[in-house]
Each structure stands twice: as C-alpha cells, then as structure tokens.
Amino acid sequence: MPQTKMKQQIFEQCHHHFKDIVAIRRDIHQHPELRFAVERTAGIAAKALHALSIPVKTGIGRTGVVGDLEVPGATKRVALRADMDALPIQEQTDVPYKSKIDGKAHLCGHDAHTAMLIGTAKILSHFRSSLKAHVRFIFQPCEEAFPGGAPAMIEDGALEDVDEIYGIHVFPLYSVGQYATCAGPMLAQSDTFEITFTGRGGHAAFPHLTVDSIVIGAQFVTAAQSIVSRNVNPLDSAVVSITQFHGGDVTLQDGGASRALNVIPPSVELGGTVRTLQKAVQAKVKGQLENYVAGMAAAHDATYTYAYQEGCPVTYNHEPCATRAVSTARGLVGEKNIIFPMAPILGGEDFAYYSQKIPACFVMVGAGNEEKGIVNMCHHPQFDIDERCMIYGMALLVSLALTSQ
Ligand SMILES: [Zn+2]
Numbered sequence: 001m002p003q004t005k006m007k008q009q010i011f012e013q014c015h016h017h018f019k020d021i022v023a024i025r026r027d028i029h030q031h032p033e034l035r036f037a038v039e040r041t042a043g044i045a046a047k048a049l050h051a052l053s054i055p056v057k058t059g060i061g062r063t064g065v066v067g068d069l070e071v072p073g074a075t076k077r078v079a080l081r082a083d084m085d086a087l088p089i090q091e092q093t094d095v096p097y098k099s100k101i102d103g104k105a106h107l108c109g110h111d112a113h114t115a116m117l118i119g120t121a122k123i124l125s126h127f128r129s130s131l132k133a134h135v136r137f138i139f140q141p142c143e144e145a146f147p148g149g150a151p152a153m154i155e156d157g158a159l160e161d162v163d164e165i166y167g168i169h170v171f172p173l174y175s176v177g178q179y180a181t182c183a184g185p186m187l188a189q190s191d192t193f194e195i196t197f198t199g200r201g202g203h204a205a206f207p208h209l210t211v212d213s214i215v216i217g218a219q220f221v222t223a224a225q226s227i228v229s230r231n232v233n234p235l236d237s238a239v240v241s242i243t244q245f246h247g248g249d250v251t252l253q254d255g256g257a258s259r260a261l262n263v264i265p266p267s268v269e270l271g272g273t274v275r276t277l278q279k280a281v282q283a284k285v286k287g288q289l290e291n292y293v294a295g296m297a298a299a300h301d302a303t304y305t306y307a308y309q310e311g312c313p314v315t316y317n318h319e320p321c322a323t324r325a326v327s328t329a330r331g332l333v334g335e336k337n338i339i340f341p342m343a344p345i346l347g348g349e350d351f352a353y354y355s356q357k358i359p360a361c362f363v364m365v366g367a368g369n370e371e372k373g374i375v376n377m378c379h380h381p382q383f384d385i386d387e388r389c390m391i392y393g394m395a396l397l398v399s400l401a402l403t404s405q
C-alpha cells in the first residue's frame with residue numbers, strides 16, 4: 001500500500017477507536033492500582049485482547065499480560081510495551097474522571113499507555129492482512145517501583161522470540177502531535193543511597209560534650225553538592241539529590257508529643273538519589289559520595305553507615321530502532337514535529353531492562369497543551385494529558401508494527 005494511503009488509513013482507524021480508548025483510559029484512571037497489584041487493569045487488557053481473538057497469557061511477571069498477534073509466514077516478531085501501574089500520590093485535579101481511590105493516582109500516564117496499546121491491538125487486528133511480522137503486546141506491572149516489573153516479565157519469557165521492542169511515554173513538556181527520541185542513552189541509571197551519621201547526643205547548651213550529628217549531616221549535604229560540579233566531567237551528566245534528612249528527638253510530655261528543641265540528637269539519617277548516563281560516571285559519583293561521608297564522619301570523630309543501591313539501568317535506544325522510529329514518526333507528522341535527537345533526561349524507566357536484552361527504542365509522545373493548561377510534568381499532583389495524544393501514540397505503534405518485516 002502506498003505510504004500516504006497507509007498513513008491516512010491509520011489515522012482514520014485511530015480516530016474511529018478514539019472514543020472507546022478515551023473511555024478505557026478514564027476507567028483505568030478512576031481505578032488506579034499500584035506496583036504488582038494491577039489485577040483490574042491487567043484484566044481489562046486481557047479481556048480486550050481475548051475479544052480480538054489474540055491469544056493471551058496472564059500472570060506473566062506476576063500480574064502482566066502478553067498477547068501474540070501471529071501472521072502466517074512471518075519470521076520476525078516486534079514487541080510493543082505498555083506499563084499499567086499508578087503512583088502513591090493524591091491527585092489534585094478537578095477532572096470528571098479523577099481517581100476514585102485516595103492516595104493513588106495515574107499521574108505518570110500509564111493509564112493512557114495501557115489504553116493506547118489496547119487501541120493498537122484493535123487497529124492491528126483490522127490491518128492483520130497487511131502485517132509482515134508477528135506482534136507481541138506486553139502489558140507490564142510495577143514500572144514505578146524498583147526493581148520494576150520488566151525484569152519479572154523478561155524472567156517469565158516476555159521477550160522470547162522477540163526481535164525488537166518499542167515503548168512510548170506520554171510527555172506533557174511536548175505538544176500533542178510531536179514525538180521525541182534519540183539514539184543511545186535516553187533515560188538515566190537511577191540509584192539510591194542511605195546514610196547514617198552517629199555522633200554523641202547531649203544537652204544543647206553543652207555542645208562541646210557532644211558530637212553533633214546535625215552539623216555533620218548539614219556539612220555533608222553542602223559538600224555533596226560539589227560532586228557533580230567538581231568531580232564529574234562538565235560534558236557528562238549526573239544528578240545527586242538528597243531527598244531525606246531525619247534527625248532530632250520527639251519526647252512525650254503530658255501524654256502529647258513534643259519536639260526536644262534543647263537536645264542534640266545522637267544520630268541523623270539521610271537518603272537520596274543518583275542519576276547518571278554512563279557507568280564510569282556512576283562509579284565516580286558512588287565513590288565520591290562515600291569519600292565525603294567517611295571524611296565528614298572522620299573529621300568530627302563520628303561513625304557512619306553508607307548503603308548504595310543500584311537501581312534501574314540506563315534506557316538505551318539502539319541506533320537502527322531509533323532511526324526506524326524517527327522515520328516512522330516523521331512520516332506521520334512531518335519533520336517539524338519531530339524532536340530528534342532529544343537531549344537525554346535523567347528520569348528512570350524500567351523499559352531499560354528490555355533495551356539491555358534486545359534492540360529497542362523508547363519514544364516520548366507529546367501530550368501537553370498550553371492553551372488548556374495541560375503543562376504539568378509526570379508525577380505532579382495535577383498531571384494530566386491532552387487525550388488527543390493517544391491518537392498519535394497509537395498511530396506510531398501501529399505504523400511501527402506495520403513496517404516491521
Ligand atoms: Zn513515572
């Protein structure tokens with residue numbers, strides 16, 4: 001089929017299914033589920049594939065769903081991946097489809113990812129006779145929490161016989177109708193660390209008789225800011241963010257809790273995250289953090305503990321897949337709506353695990369709309385998408401499948 005005719009037919013199909021996909025997205029949005037406990041959402045995906053006569057496996061990676069649209073004579077298999085989990089955050093929007101569950105909300109757009117992959121399955125079923133490769137639909141749980149659902153899915157065979165894999169993410173910093181990606185590292189290695197400084201507590205009026213863990217912790221926080229600026233090559237990327245600092249006692253007085261403002265606490269606990277794009281930079285930051293922790297403790301005659309947890313690895317876009325994704329996207333919306341190469345971002349994404357195993361590419365799908373005030377980034381309590389972005393998300397996934405051979 002000529003390219004322009006195919007493009008027209010793809011968009012016709014995306015518009016045809018749009019209302020249904022919006023309804024599915026809103027239903028999932030109202031019923032958010034966390035981590036691996038995504039049974040309801042997985043049930044919606046499995047039921048939709050089943051209705052299309054696509055063979056479905058459930059319970060993959062604990063609660064994930066895998067469907068295979070098989071094409072007679074095809075030898076290649078392309079996988080398309082959606083994540084299904086929400087976040088433990090209170091939604092602060094006034095939309096009619098607002099989360100019905102306190103403290104849980106789809107503020108990363110995984111509701112839209114699931115709905116779009118269902119829509120993609122519907123559209124590809126329509127185009128079945130034009131497919132030259134098998135298509136695997138992967139619906140995974142637990143993208144938001146380490147160690148992530150992707151390793152569990154891979155462990156259960158989600159990538160078996162798959163030649164390449166694509167994933168998309170709604171991204172409100174780009175407008176509806178835009179796509180962004182790059183070749184090489186796209187999203188960061190996301191690690192965490194936990195530190196304890198233990199000194200000697202005592203009366204706040206006699207600091208010379210204590211080893212003040214608050215001062216040690218505060219000096220460490222300040223010193224750690226120079227790791228990125230003084231130890232990492234300015235042309236490389238890294239983030240060190242200290243996100244936790246706990247210290248100070250609470251005493252019970254007259255049955256109620258009260259802060260002990262006249263007590264120097266014996267210890268403080270700190271924690272944070274490190275984001276990097278290269279192994280050498282990760283090793284440098286990890287080592288320097290410990291140097292600062294040990295040095296600060298030694299300088300004050302305190303002791304310390306330091307635990308560094310390596311998290312989700314770098315999401316790496318393989319050159320041929322990125323090239324194919326970009327030329328496919330360009331064919332859909334024209335050069336002016338393509339951001340390529342987009343600058344890597346230091347957010348983490350467990351699509352990384354697939355990209356470590358087989359050729360892969362992850363694409364950001366513009367979901368923002370300044371006029372409608374849809375500008376808040378993922379994980380913001382007022383995050384939302386312009387739902388028309390789902391037309392473009394589906395169009396890209398459908399086109400990638402149709403051009404696989
Ligand atoms: Zn997220």
Ligand SMILES: [Zn+2]
Nearest residue numbers: 108110143169
């Ligand atoms: Zn996400």
